[in-house]
Amino acid sequence: MNLSVVNKKVYVVSDIHNDADRFKLLLEKINFSKDDILIVAGDIFDRGDQPVELYFEILKHPNIQVIQGNHDVWLAREIMEKYAGEKVGEYISYNTLSIMEQRMTAVDLLNLARWIKEKPYYINLDLEGRQYQIAHAQTYLTPERIWNKSRFYMGDGHYECFIRGMEENDKFISVVGHTATEDRKIWVSPSGKTIRIDCGAGYQKDGNLGAIRLNDMEEFYVKKLK
Numbered sequence: 001m002n003l004s005v006v007n008k009k010v011y012v013v014s015d016i017h018n019d020a021d022r023f024k025l026l027l028e029k030i031n032f033s034k035d036d037i038l039i040v041a042g043d044i045f046d047r048g049d050q051p052v053e054l055y056f057e058i059l060k061h062p063n064i065q066v067i068q069g070n071h072d073v074w075l076a077r078e079i080m081e082k083y084a085g086e087k088v089g090e091y092i093s094y095n096t097l098s099i100m101e102q103r104m105t106a107v108d109l110l111n112l113a114r115w116i117k118e119k120p121y122y123i124n125l126d127l128e129g130r131q132y133q134i135a136h137a138q139t140y141l142t143p144e145r146i147w148n149k150s151r152f153y154m155g156d157g158h159y160e161c162f163i164r165g166m167e168e169n170d171k172f173i174s175v176v177g178h179t180a181t182e183d184r185k186i187w188v189s190p191s192g193k194t195i196r197i198d199c200g201a202g203y204q205k206d207g208n209l210g211a212i213r214l215n216d217m218e219e220f221y222v223k224k225l226k
Contacts, residue, residue, distance in 0.1 A: 001120035003065070005037060005127050011220075012134060013211040014041035014069070014177025017202025018048025018096060020057055022209045022222045029220050030211060034063060038211075039123060041177045042069020042136030046094035047202045052103050055112065068119045069136040069178070071096075079113040124172070127214055131171060137178035138162050141169050163196060165189030175212070184208050186219050 011030055016023050032038060044058065044066065045051050058064050074091035081088045082097070083106050100109060122135040133139040138159055161167050163179055173193050180200035181187045184207050187196040199221065200207025208221040 001065075001122070002124045003037075003126070005125065007128075009036045010125070010127055010214045011036065011038045011211050012041055012175050012197055012214065013038065013209065014136065015043040015180070015198040015200075015202050016040065016048075016054060016209065017043055017046055017071070018051045018054055019201055019209065020048075020050035020053035021225055022201060023054055024057060025222045025225075026209055026211055026220065029222060030213070032061075037063050037065065039065045039125075039134055040067065041134050041175065041197065042067050043071045043177060043198075043202065044069065045075045045096045046071040049095070049099060051096045051099055065123060066119045067123060067134060067136055068116060068121055072116045072119075076113040076116040079109050083110055084113075125214075130214075131173065132175055132214065133172045134175040137176055139172070139174040139176065141171055162194070165191065165194040168193040175214075180207060184210075185221070186210050186212055188217075 011032070013026065038061070040058070044054060058066065071094070074093070075096050077088035077091040078093055078097050080086040100112075104112070122133055122139065125132040125134060158167055168174065168189065168191060173195065175195045175197060177196070177198035179196070180198050181196050184199045186199065188194070195212065197210055197212055199210035201209035201224070205224065208223055211220045212218070213220070
């Protein structure tokens with residue numbers, strides 16, 4: 001997906017992992033408005049106990065763009081297997097579907113699965129002339145030529161090098177989540193070409209929900225609620 005933005009604030013967050021309360025606090029903290037854009041770089045679901053609230057909150061905002069994360073893909077596959085009888089690829093089952101089944105009908109769940117599957121694996125963002133590629137785990141220079149696009153959100157054999165800022169290019173700045181940063185803060189490589197924004201909100205006791213405003217690189221954090 002290609003996105004060109006002028007005269008708008010652009011925020012990126014990832015790895016919310018069902019934490020609707022913290023996500024709503026983050027929206028308040030950044031004073032999110034209809035004139036802004038927020039990109040969620042995958043892993044909306046799993047681990048936390050508020051998947052329905054988080055899903056509905058995201059749906060309320062047409063200016064939130066969503067990228068598929070591996071946990072989102074797994075949830076969609078689980079739903080399609082159980083409710084549509086489809087043969088799906090491998091997935092790991094977490095707590096999200098069992099929670100959602102208490103409040104959502106089969107039709108609602110199938111719509112959710114289709115909603116996930118319609119989302120892009122990456123966004124090529126032109127922000128007032130600055131080029132970014134935003135994906136869940138890893139970016140590539142020529143993604144349209146890659147047959148197995150699951151590599152975007154799962155990471156490939158070079159992933160460990162990538163997250164250390166050892167595989168970068170001059171065409172764009174990479175913004176990714178997927179693996180929590182060591183200090184639970186947003187990490188920018190020495191060159192500034194790799195930005196990691198998973199701050200461990202989903203499962204780390206000391207984890208933050210972190211977001212970055214790409215216009216000026218300001219960082220925003222919401223600590224774990226007690």
